[in-house]
Amino acid sequence: MFSKKNLKLVTDPINKNNPITVQVLGICSALAVTVKLEPAIVMALSVTVVTGLSNFVISLLRNTIPKRIRIIVQLVVIATLVIIVDQFLKAYSFDVSKQLSVFVGLIITNCIVMGRLEAFAMANKPLPSLLDGIGNGLGYGAILVIVAFFRELFGSGTILDIKVIPQAFYEAGYMNNGFFILPPMALIIIGIIIWLQRGKYKELIED
Amino acid sequence: MENLLNIFIKSIFVENMVFAYFLGMCSYLAVSKTVKTSFGLGVAVVFVQVITLPLNFLMEKYLLKPGALVWLSQSFADVDLSFLTFILFIAVIASLVQLVEMVIEKFSPALYASLGIFLPLIAVNCAILGGSLFMSEREYANVAEASVFGLGSGLGWMLAIVAMAAIREKIKYSQVPAPLRGLGIAFVITGLMGIAFMGFMGINL
Numbered sequence: 001m002f003s004k005k006n007l008k009l010v011t012d013p014i015n016k017n018n019p020i021t022v023q024v025l026g027i028c029s030a031l032a033v034t035v036k037l038e039p040a041i042v043m044a045l046s047v048t049v050v051t052g053l054s055n056f057v058i059s060l061l062r063n064t065i066p067k068r069i070r071i072i073v074q075l076v077v078i079a080t081l082v083i084i085v086d087q088f089l090k091a092y093s094f095d096v097s098k099q100l101s102v103f104v105g106l107i108i109t110n111c112i113v114m115g116r117l118e119a120f121a122m123a124n125k126p127l128p129s130l131l132d133g134i135g136n137g138l139g140y141g142a143i144l145v146i147v148a149f150f151r152e153l154f155g156s157g158t159i160l161d162i163k164v165i166p167q168a169f170y171e172a173g174y175m176n177n178g179f180f181i182l183p184p185m186a187l188i189i190i191g192i193i194i195w196l197q198r199g200k201y202k203e204l205i206e207d
Numbered sequence: 208m209e210n211l212l213n214i215f216i217k218s219i220f221v222e223n224m225v226f227a228y229f230l231g232m233c234s235y236l237a238v239s240k241t242v243k244t245s246f247g248l249g250v251a252v253v254f255v256q257v258i259t260l261p262l263n264f265l266m267e268k269y270l271l272k273p274g275a276l277v278w279l280s281q282s283f284a285d286v287d288l289s290f291l292t293f294i295l296f297i298a299v300i301a302s303l304v305q306l307v308e309m310v311i312e313k314f315s316p317a318l319y320a321s322l323g324i325f326l327p328l329i330a331v332n333c334a335i336l337g338g339s340l341f342m343s344e345r346e347y348a349n350v351a352e353a354s355v356f357g358l359g360s361g362l363g364w365m366l367a368i369v370a371m372a373a374i375r376e377k378i379k380y381s382q383v384p385a386p387l388r389g390l391g392i393a394f395v396i397t398g399l400m401g402i403a404f405m406g407f408m409g410i411n412l
Contacts, residue, residue, distance in 0.1 A: 021390070024233065024236055024237060024390060025233060026233070027229065027232035027233060027236065031229040031232075032228055032229050071301065072298075072301055072302075075297050075298075075301055076294065076298075079293050079294040079297050080294065082293055083290060083291075083293055083294065086293070087290065101344060102337060102340035102341060102344055105292070105293050105336065105340050106230070106333050106336060106337055106340065108293055108297055108336060109297070109332065109333045109335075109336045109337075110333070111233040182401075182402075182405065183226070183227055183228075183229065183401055184226070184397075184398040184399070184400075184401030184402045184405070185398065186229070186398075187229075187394045187395070187397045187398035187401060188394070188395055188398035188399075190394050191387070191391050191392070191393075191394035191395035191398065194386075194387070194390055194391040194394065195384070195386050195387045195391045196386075197386075198385075198386035198387070198391065199386040205385050205386055205388065
């Protein structure tokens with residue numbers, strides 16, 4: 001099951017073929033949930049579950065779906081999975097579900113899910129598709145968690161709601177940077193992540 | 208009337224789909240390379256948004272909300288179909304996008320060719336589904352409010368993508384550090400534009 005090829009399907013999207021920074025997929029519903037680390041982690045897990053399972057299901061169905069209506073079929077599968085995730089979150093972690101507000105529903109239109117279905121699941125066997133979905137979900141989640149980590153650390157001085165910046169700092173005049181809580185900062189942090197990543201992997205540089 | 212104007216201005220500037228909620232970012236980043244194409248996509252989004260929002264509003268009011276089926280028969284008073292919201296909204300949007308695609312293909316093949324893959328992708332443009340979900344979350348009172356919100360949010364998205372395309376056309380002539388070129392600088396510019404748009408915050412008509 002975990003041959004080298006399959007393992008590569010999971011690890012590649014986390015690093016060199018990251019859905020957000022390289023494939024430019026799934027930025028949509030992501031950034032607004034990165035003010036705090038906790039909703040970001042929940043979002044990352046939800047997306048991983050949805051990409052993995054929808055890739056798996058579509059891959060099972062791939063030979064029976066007529067080409068003309070495939071988008072509708074894909075959307076129905078995705079929407080069903082998202083409804084399950086949404087109901088699950090409402091039942092077991094209501095606070096986070098409230099914080100994520102419409103963004104759980106927006107996983108349906110998250111381009112990662114659709115993009116991977118089109119690019120991978122329609123042409124590959126179920127198991128590799130499942131792994132590809134999980135890998136891309138994790139790659140997406142990794143960026144979310146990095147962004148949320150910095151935004152929560154500098155914006156609120158906490159990590160997962162635990163205070164990490166000592167009180168003495170505040171007494172010495174340190175202040176939380178309110179700018180990190182505002183939406184534009186998420187974009188700028190991702191811009192910097194892309195900068196660093198492309199500085200490391202020269203072949204990704206656009207001309 | 209005042210209320211409608213308030214919703215309109217707010218949805219374009221204060222609660223801009225791109226700069227305040229990051230919705231529709233995929234096509235926003237990928238299509239904003241020339242002003243002409245992005246204008247075409249912007250018009251398509253406004254069009255789809257203006258039709259889907261009132262339609263989804265009616266769907267929600269008469270089908271989905273708890274007790275919404277009373278108009279059918281008294282015995283449905285405690286039926287709650289709201290868990291079907293996502294699937295119904297996306298079905299309405301997907302079928303409308305199909306329609307728009309056929310209309311554009313017929314009347315403007317040039318635009319159709321230049322929009323390419325992104326036309327079907329309007330169906331998965333988060334700004335559209337996001338608009339419908341925000342509408343149901345904010346509980347707009349009637350169809351008029353929902354349509355005005357649709358028009359405003361569509362125009363806001365179009366404003367953002369056209370402005371971005373204009374900047375990217377110019378930035379080709381600047382010396383951006385190599386690893387930042389293309390996607391990286393696009394993110395940073397969007398962030399800076401978002402900061403500029405925050406100047407509209409707190410406007411209340």
